[in-house]
Amino acid sequence: MAGSLHGERSAAQIMRRRLHLPVVLITMTIGVFALGSCGGRGPTSPSEITPSTPAPTPTPAPTPTPPSITFLFDDGVLPDNRIGIEDGINLGYAFLQAQFQWQLAQSITVRVTASSAFPPASAGSNGVTVNTGNSNWTTSPDPNRRKIMVHELFHVLQFHNGWVFSPTWLVEGSAEFVGYRGALIDTGLLSAAQSRGCHIWNISFWSPPMGPLQTYESTIGDGPTYSLFYLAVERLLGERGVAPLARVTNFQSSFGVSQAEFYGAFEQYRTTWQRPSRYECFGFR
């Protein structure tokens, strides 16, 4: 399950108050009197003590706070529904750092609600929102939740890296492919071949048959379209790994093929798919 790209924009802001402690200069006038000194000096007049001029107090430069990820759990979020959120985001950030050398340029928030609203998860440049009351979330196994979190965090990367959000199948398929890689395949829970078979299986049962990939340039559409998008991105990348997905602003320059050429090749590839002999999705979807 993949969430809408366009979701929660608002993020709770953390207010930091700086305490400015006044520097109080206490000037102490000290009178020193020599009492009954033997042949010594007379009383020392306070005027003889010249207090040193205090050096200007330097204004400390504010310590820059590195961008971070803040988790905000609303009241009412059930403990069971928290599963997969923090570790999925942390796993995802580590994966995106490793694959794309991504470093947060601004802090983001992961807002977790008890709402049953759809979609179960969404993303924007400010972070990720998870609606843990949605049935797609409550019925998801833990690994699938982590996959969703990696998917959504990749959308944040797309915003931060200046992706051009078109075509839809590429924007969503990239997030889905990265989600599977980061949470399931690279963690050893699923092989790439098993994942491919799972998605082909999903599509094979959809009736009427799903349209050509080009159908989904500006719409997510109905049915297991994320499986179709996943398979398209996997095919598009070939043996290159996920690196070309770091920032896509022009299809041809990112992938070395025109969109029209790829559509033709992909429809040809679809004719070679064979439904796996058994269900291989292991509850992931």
Ligand SMILES: [Zn+2]
């Ligand atoms: Zn998405």
